[in-house]
Amino acid sequence: MAGRRVLITGVGSFVGSALAARLERDPEFEYVAGLDTRKPKLELEGTELLDADIRNPVISKLVPQVEVDTVVHNQIVRRPGPGVSARAMHDINVIGSLQLLAACEKSDTIRTIVIRGSAGVYGSEPHAPQFFDEDMTRLFPLRTRFQRDVAEIENYFETYSRRHPGVTCTMLRYQPAIGPSLDTQITRYLSLPVVPTYLGFDPRLQLVHEEDALEALVAAVRRPVRGAVNVAGEGTIGLTRMVRLARRPTLPVLPPLFGALASAGKRLGLPDFSEDFSRLLRHGRAVDIGRLEREVGFTPRYSTPAAVEDYVRKQGGRRLVPSMRQAVAG
């Protein structure tokens, strides 16, 4: 088999550029292209950068030209933030995915599409089974905008793969990622000087380490399977334990006041909490990773608690708690 040719969208993100760096060094892959308007986070030598916006119909001309057999869709934005409004996030996610699919329709060399989706599609529910497996997306109504967007994207890719039986579409449903190189809602939350929590709630969270987030993509590109696959570190961690490990003081907030506090914090320039993230902090979410291990053949190296411990260790030194000692000592 001749070398594989891969296109990576969202190559400007940390995981996107790490994936490009990883594949361009791999002899199995003869050509790697990266699509993004942002500059890659890492130095890339062998990757051809296509400077185009995924929302722009021009990608329908670009994508067929590079004649790739594999597309890795890594441009699903999980968090609104500086420069990305909720509106822009919706556009990038939904319109971007549609444009990408339109481009894929024009290209007849594609055999594999791997999407870095989100386990956010399951939502965060107090009455949910502790571990969602891939068939449980319909157990609860879609409550947030992001959840609806992800469900819509999944739907488009399902339709596409029905129309094209020769193309294998792998929808990876990622739990939130954590790691020293990442800037995600979780890492921002843990870097707050005081961490707000819901009074009386200690949700079970499940995370994936940044290295495993990358390796899972590589594994799925190597061995794509049809349909959805959950991606997460094994096990769960209680929010309280995570915050204690990160040595952050908590501020328990009465549940009805949490939203007000978050928007006050936003006005003060603190990071915004998306609706999904607030629900996650109250009810938590975990998934079953049996399919990832059995069918994709990838077992994450870090369990969820180990991922948090590794993050805290590498963040090391930045301790905010010694003030507690002074408070006790007067």
Place this chain on the structure above:
Amino acid sequence: MTTGRTAGETDYAPPRTRPDWRPSGDSAGAVGIGPLFALLRRLREGLDAGLELPEAVARAATALPRDARHRVLRAARRLEGDYAEDEWGFDEEFTELIEPFFRFLYDSWWRVRASGVSNVPAHGRALLVANHAGILPWDATMMSVALLREHPLPRYARFLVLNWAFDLPWISDGLRKVGGVVASPYNALRLLEQDQLVAVFPEGVKGAGKDFKDRYRLQRFGRGGFVEIALRTGAPMVPVAVVGSEEIYPKIGELPLLARLIGAPYFPVTPTFPWLGPLGVIPLPSRWRIEFCEPIETAGYGPGAAEDRGLVFELSERVRDTIQQKIYANLVERGPAFL
């Protein structure tokens, strides 16, 4: 397997393999006021000398008796996030820490007498099926304590709890820490596949919302979902009759409007609740008996049998009958409810 034993034989005093859970004279929890002051003074001295908090606690704790010192150090470690929970949030260390409270309930408050504990398999998966009353799963915790205290090979039980409890602050958290999980068949299946001991209460909301006059009359066992789960995982079912739990919150009426308002399945009115406010949540000190009955094996039917409606209903009825009969027997044997 210990299925052959009769209930009478199982009341012997088992070997003390886990001293923490056995009743004992010199309780580790007994810390006087004197050592506490010594601790605080030495903590202050340590901090003044410029030690970090954990280290200062560790030094100061040397002033305490050994057992108390272990407790203080353990608490200090927990504040650093240094403790283990499993993927369900079950926290063995926390469960041990609050054990004196459950021991008090078991020995003094409800004067529980358990029989037939060795009908519960000492290892491997098993499904405990019990009657249930009240929103708070006191009966599940007492079953757990009975197994830890009286079983020759003590083991922790996990229990399925009415979903609504997981909407409540603190309660949701505390339940998970001592082994409660959301009452979902997926959770039961996964726990049994992990070879755990799982307690279910098939009466569900109907049992929890029973009137006082209907106490000890078992409600319908749903659609027999618990039998399907046992058949699919091949887990033996152990019927458990709990007597006493249905008198702790004698429900004499309910306020449906208020229940709709706060989203609860029902809002109970008991002689003490809601009149006495939070005090009304204190359960009445009835006298309890817990009987673990002979297990019903399901492995022989094969996992496909879970779809056999007839078999599911038959087994479900068998379990229900066993529990109902044992409840009546134990009610007679127990005598008056509170004395």
